[in-house]
Amino acid sequence: MISALIDLDRAGDEGLVAQLTSQLRSLIAVGRLAKGRTLPSSRQLASDLGVSRNTVTYAFEQLAAEGYLAASHGRRPVVTVDGGERFEGSGAAASNAPSAKPRLSPWASKLKRTDWPMSYQALLKPLRPGHGDAREFPNEIWARCLRRSAVRAARREPGPVNRTRLREALAHYLATSRGVRATTDQIMILPSAQAALTLIAAVLTTPGDDVRVEDPGYPGAAAAFRASGARVTGMGLDQQGMQRMPGMAAPKLIFMTPSHQHPTGRLMSLARRTEFLRWSMSGRTWIVEDDYDGEFHYDSRPVPALQGLDVHGRVLYVGTFSKAMTSDIRLGYLVVPPALIGTFEIAQRHIGLIASSHIQEALAEFIAEGHFLAHLRRMRRLYHLRRDHLVEGLERRLGEVLSVEVPSGGIQLVARLKRGHADQAAVKRLVEAGVETRALSSLALGKPRDHGLLLGFAAWRESEISAAVRTMASCFSRG
Ligand SMILES: Cc1ncc(COP(=O)(O)O)c(C=O)c1O
Numbered sequence: 438m439i440s441a442l443i444d445l446d447r448a449g450d451e452g453l454v455a456q457l458t459s460q461l462r463s464l465i466a467v468g469r470l471a472k473g474r475t476l477p478s479s480r481q482l483a484s485d486l487g488v489s490r491n492t493v494t495y496a497f498e499q500l501a502a503e504g505y506l507a508a509s510h511g512r513r514p515v516v517t518v519d520g521g522e523r524f525e526g527s528g529a530a531a532s533n534a535p536s537a538k539p540r541l542s543p544w545a546s547k548l549k550r551t552d553w554p555m556s557y558q559a560l561l562k563p564l565r566p567g568h569g570d571a572r573e574f575p576n577e578i579w580a581r582c583l584r585r586s587a588v589r590a591a592r593r594e595p596g597p598v599n600r601t602r603l604r605e606a607l608a609h610y611l612a613t614s615r616g617v618r619a620t621t622d623q624i625m626i627l628p629s630a631q632a633a634l635t636l637i638a639a640v641l642t643t644p645g646d647d648v649r650v651e652d653p654g655y656p657g658a659a660a661a662f663r664a665s666g667a668r669v670t671g672m673g674l675d676q677q678g679m680q681r682m683p684g685m686a687a688p689k690l691i692f693m694t695p696s697h698q699h700p701t702g703r704l705m706s707l708a709r710r711t712e713f714l715r716w717s718m719s720g721r722t723w724i725v726e727d728d729y730d731g732e733f734h735y736d737s738r739p740v741p742a743l744q745g746l747d748v749h750g751r752v753l754y755v756g757t758f759s760k761a762m763t764s765d766i767r768l769g770y771l772v773v774p775p776a777l778i779g780t781f782e783i784a785q786r787h788i789g790l791i792a793s794s795h796i797q798e799a800l801a802e803f804i805a806e807g808h809f810l811a812h813l814r815r816m817r818r819l820y821h822l823r824r825d826h827l828v829e830g831l832e833r834r835l836g837e838v839l840s841v842e843v844p845s846g847g848i849q850l851v852a853r854l855k856r857g858h859a860d861q862a863a864v865k866r867l868v869e870a871g872v873e874t875r876a877l878s879s880l881a882l883g884k885p886r887d888h889g890l891l892l893g894f895a896a897w898r899e900s901e902i903s904a905a906v907r908t909m910a911s912c913f914s915r916g
Pocket of ligand 1: 567628694729759764768
C-alpha cells in the first residue's frame with residue numbers, strides 16, 4: 438500500500454502538500470513506484486493518509502506538471518518515469534535526485550518536537566543557570582591524573598566497562614556524603630545524567646506509560662521520557678516539593694529532584710519523601726531521583742538522598758559530575774536497584790553509553806587522592822558567597838520587580854516577577870543586554886503558573902554578578 442511508504446509530519450513546519458509531493462517524487466525517483474504503476478485515486482489516498490482530498494489532488498497535479506505522472510480527469514494517475522533508468526545511471530544524477538524526507542522513528546520524531554536542549558548562545562554569559570565555575574577547577578591536578586591514567590592504560594586489565602576503582606570510590610562517597618545505600622555493582626558510570634535518563638526510559642517505559650515529572654521541572658527529563666512514548670504529565674509543587682493529588686493512581690514512573698528541586702531549589706520534606714516511597718511500594722511505580730547538584734548546600738547539613746530511605750528497591754538514583762566538577766568532564770552515574778542491574782548493563786552496552794576508561798580511572802585517582810572532596814569544599818564556600826551576593830544585589834536593586842526564592846543549596850535560583858512582566862520578553866531583553874537567564878514559564882509542562890527568571894550564581898565572580906545585576910536593573914527601569 439502506497440500510504441505505508443508515506444510519513445507526514447503534521448506538527449512540522451512544512452505543509453502537507455509539499456511533504457506529500459516531495460515524498461511521492463522521491464519514491465518515483467528511486468524506483469519504489471515503478472514506471473507504469475497506477476496510483477490510488479486521490480479520494481482513496483486521502484482517506485488512507487487521513488488528509489483532505491485537495492491535499493492529494495494538488496500533489497498529483499504538481500507531479501504531473503513535473504512529468505512524473507500522467508493524470509487526466511477521472512482517471513487514476515500513472516507513473517511515467519522509470520526511476521532506476523533516470524536516476525541510477527550516473528553518480529551526479531543520483532546525487533541530484535530529490536531526496537525523500539527521512540522517515541524517522543517515533544523516538545526521533547518526538548525528540549525533534551521538544552524544545553530541549555534550549556538554543557543557548559554559544560558563549561557562556563552571566564548569569565546563565567546550570568553551571569559551576571570551570572575557571573576554579575584544578576586543571577593541573579586533573580591533568581596529572583589523566584596523564585597517569587593514560588600511561589598505565591597498557592598495563593590495565595581490559596573491562597569492565599564500569600571501572601571497579603571508580604565504582605568503589607563512588608560507593609564510598611555517595612554513602613558518606615549523600616546517604617546513598619549501594620554496593621559497587623549497583624553503580625553504573627555513564628557519559629552524563631542525561632544518558633542515565635535515556636537509559637532508564639529505554640529500559641523501564643513502554644509507549645503510553647504514565648510518567649510524572651515536576652512542574653515546573655527539568656526539561657531534559659520530560660524530553661527523554663516523552664521520546665520513549667510515555668505520557669508525561671506534570672505534578673505541581675508547594676513549599677514541601679512535588680505534590681501528589683488525592684486519589685491519583687500510581688504511575689509507572691516519577692522523576693524528581695528532591696535535594697534542590699529544579700528549578701525552584703526547594704527541598705522536599707521528609708513527609709513528602711515517605712509519602713512517595715510508600716506509593717512506590719505498591720510495586721508498580723519506579724522513582725527516579727536526580728541529585729544533580731546535591732553536593733552544594735549552604736545553610737544547614739545536607740539532607741540525605743531519598744534513595745537511602747528506600748528498602749524496597751524502587752528508587753533509581755542519578756548523579757552527574759557536570760556541576761560538581763565541570764560540564765566538560767562528561768561523566769555521570771546511575772545507581773540501579775539490585776533486581777535491574779543485569780538488564781541495565783546489557784542495555785548500556787547495546788546503546789553504547791560507555792564512558793572512557795582513561796577518564797574513569799583518572800577520576801578514581803582524583804577522588805582517592807582527596808582532590809574531589811577538597812574541590813567540593815572550596816566550591817561550597819565560594820558558591821555560598823556568590824549566592825548571597827546575588828540575592829543581596831537583586832533585593833537591593835530589583836526588589837520592586839523581583840521576589841527572590843533563596844535556595845538552601847545548588848547553583849541557581851528563581852526570582853519571580855512581581856507584576857505585569859512576561860518572563861520570556863524579559864529574558865529576551867536581558868540577553869540583548871548581555872545577561873543570560875531562563876524564563877520560568879519555559880520550564881512549565883502545562884500552562885505556566887508563574888513568571889520568573891532562573892539565574893545562575895555559581896559560575897560567576899562577585900564582580901561579574903554585580904555588573905549583571907546593574908544591567909538587569911537598568912533593563913527593568915526602562916520597562
Ligand atoms: C536537573 C538536572 N539533571 C541533569 C542535568 C544534566 O546533567 P548532565 O550534564 O550530566 O547530563 C542537568 C543539567 O543542567 C540538570 O539541571
